[in-house]
Amino acid sequence: MPQAMNNTVSLEYETFGDAANPTLLLIMGYTAQMTAWHIDFCQQLADTGLQVVRFDNRDCGLSSKTEGAPPNVMALMIEASSGDGVKSEVPYTLSDMAGDAVAVLDAIGVDKAHIAGASMGGMITQQMAIEYPDRVASLISIMSTTGAANVGQPNPAAMAALLSPPPADRAGAIERGVETVRVISGPLFDEELTRDAQAAAFDRSFYPVGAAFQMAAIGKTGDRTEALKSVTQRALVIHGKADPLITLSGGQATADAISNSELLVLDEMGHDLPRPLWGDIVGAITAHIAA
Secondary structure (H helix, E strand, C coil): CCEEEECCEEEEEEEECCCCCCEEEEECCCCCCHHHCCHHHHHHHHCCCCEEEEECCCCCCCCCCCCCCCCCHHHHHHHHCCCCCCCCCCCCCHHHHHHHHHHHHHHHCCCCEEEEEECHHHHHHHHHHHHCHHHEEEEEEECCCCCCCCCCCCCHHHHHHHHCCCCCCHHHHHHHHHHHHHHHCCCCCCHHHHHHHHHHHHHHCCCCCHHHHHHHHHHHHCCCHHHHCCCCCCEEEEEECCCCCCCHHHHHHHHHHCCCEEEEEECCCCCCCCHHHHHHHHHHHHHHHHC
C-alpha cells in the first residue's frame, strides 16, 4: 500500500472509491489500526459517492514507530490529574498527529476533505479543524470528547480493560483483545466479528509499545474546549448512549463547544462501531456531507 510522509514519519494509507469524488478521511483511535474501519464499512461510504481514505496513525499498524523508551503513562496520568496539565516532555502530541493526517491529504493530492475520527481519532479530527481549518471541509467526531477533565470520563472497568497490557503470544493477545472490546462495547457486541478482527490485527501488526506514546500525546494535548469555539466548519458529533469508555457527556461537550454542530446519540452504541448500526452511521455521515 502507499505511504505518506510527514517529515520522517511514514503513514500507511488506503483509498476506496473514485478520486474525483469528495474525500472523506477516516482517523482511527487509540492503538487501533486503520483496519478497525472495516473494509465493508469503508465500501458502504464509498458507494455513496465519496473517495474514502483510511490510514494507520504513527506507532500503530504499518506506519512509523517512535524510537526510544516509551513514556511512563501512569506518571503522566497522575500529573494530568493535578489540574495543571502535563508539563513533562513527550515525543509528540495530537497536533503532530493532526499534521500526519494533513500529510495523507497531501499525498493523495486533496486540498480539503471531510474528516471523521473515532475516539482518539475524533480528538485528532478536532485538532485538525482547530489548526488546519483550510484543509477541513467539515468534521465528524465519533465517540470522542474535548479533553476536558469533567466530561466523558470512563467507568473504572472500561479504563482498566483499555490499559491492561496484552499477552505477547498470539492466542493470548487475541483473547485479551476480544475481552477488552466486550467491556467497552454496547449491547450489539459481536464476538465472532471481534475475534476475526483481533486475529487479523495481530497478524498485520502487533505493537503494544505504541500505546504509551499515543496515550502520552492525548494527555499532553489537554483540553480543547476553548479552541473548539473557534471552529466554524459544520460538525456532526456521533456518540453512543451505552459508551462506558468515553461517556456521553464527552460527545455532548464536543457538540456544545462547536457552534455549527449536530449531535446524534445512538442508544445501542457503546465504544464501538457495531455492524447493525452501520446504516445509521453511514446515512448520518453522508447526509452531513451533502448538506
